[in-house]
Amino acid sequence: MSLLFFYIFAAIAIAGALGMVLNTRNTVASALSLVLTMVALGGVYVLLEAYLIGALQILVYAGAIVVLFLFVVMLLNLRQPDFSPQRQRVTKIAAAVIGVLVLLQFLQLIHGAFGAPAAIPEGFGGYRQVGTALFTDYVLAFEATSLLLLAAMVGAVILAKRKID
């Protein structure tokens, strides 16, 4: 049963990802395919019993971040001529280099992934375990992240203020 659901979610995720990359005519539609991928990934996480990550995947990525993408895309209303061919060439080369690097890392990960699976502790992936780990073992990283977010927030407020004055 869960294997069937895994294949359904995986198919949706791949279809969404392909739809995002291959659809160059309509930016909004490709952003919406990204939402499809995010929701399907959330489903896969839930099947892996990582419930918190699954919920956050949908809540944060599909529900907030891509909405902001859409905001920008809709307001800018970009067309093809806005990108000069010269700039496109640079972007393409950079994308190719990054793509190859990620592919190499992914292959390395796959190579090591077929060992015996590690034992999963009781209640793994629940909000209690993740919360406890965040506030005990990883409290330094947690606080550092909050500082980073605060700095970003202050920066955003300052930038927004300057425009109004």
Next chain:
Amino acid sequence: MLVVIIKLLFIVLVIMAAFLPIITWVERKQSAVMQDRIGANRADIFGIRILGLFHPIADVLKLFTKEDFVPQGANRVLHLLAPVIAMVPAIMAMAVIPYGGVYRFGDLELNLVVADIDWGMLYIFAVGSLATYGAVIAGWASNNNWSLLGAMRASSQMISYEVTMGLAVVGIFMVFGTLRLPEMAVFQDQTFRLLGFVELLGLVETLPIWLDWIRLPMWGIFLQPLGFILFLTCIMAENKRPPFDAPEGESEIVSGYHLEYSGMRFGLFYTSEFLEIPVIGMIVTTLFLGGWAIPFLSQETIIGFISPIFGEGFATAVCMALHVGTFLLKVIFMIWLQMTIRWTLPRFRYDQIMDLCWKMILPLSIVNILATGAAVLFIRGLQ
């Protein structure tokens, strides 16, 4: 599997078939009463009017027979898809809401919730966050500037209130110690002594027995009154109905994101807003109004009271019926409350909506979290 399907049918049919048509009628009638006029009473079948109860039927007939129109230059696929996307999250949220407790009939154990998952509240937030797309896609795909403005307003309003909605209920999570909705309802099926803190602080050894009787049900609204007000405000803003209907704002941006919709596809937007009213009622009831719990009568008390006379199976069945009835009664109360607010307050201006979210509710909910955390730690330290 069969049990799950029956539970699913029960909750969806009760809401979709019983609540939904009546709500549009209630909305008309209540607005009429509040504005001191005679309400909907014109739709009749052979001269029979029965208080205007035929109006929902007339509505649906009108919507079905209207022309289904896609404006020129619109993105046809997305324009067709948007009303469906707006509708789905409200239906999905019903899956984790308990409309009754756990009942034992011999070997059979009946848990009256479709999906009893440990992260129920997170599920509701995750599903609810997808509701933004209905408005955004509708506004963009219509190829109309008013629609796009409405979509922008809708998405920024919904994202903002999502943040504060999450923060407003952190206090209730700390008090209940769980995110699982059925567990929350069970927690609220007990009472607490109003003067119990005197004993905790060590002012007296034990309370006199007559003071022991001054009790309140252990409902979220009594443990987290501020959280209740903040959460209700946020979740009503998420629904985009007045006084938070700036995304529609017919006096400023004509009709916002569903300006270019006609016929049944407009009807779907309309239905999704109305469908969210009972769903909001269910969520607020489960979190703050005790869910299916009957105040001062716990499940053991009811079963213990009836079972000596009529046997335990019958007692459990009666208890189950009472609980489901209580839950629906509370949901109806919440629907009435939302309707009253909707017809009492005028529409807020758009900047007022944003100010309310970021300058009032956000700081208040953070204060609520800190105060609740301190209180929970303090009480645990004393026990």
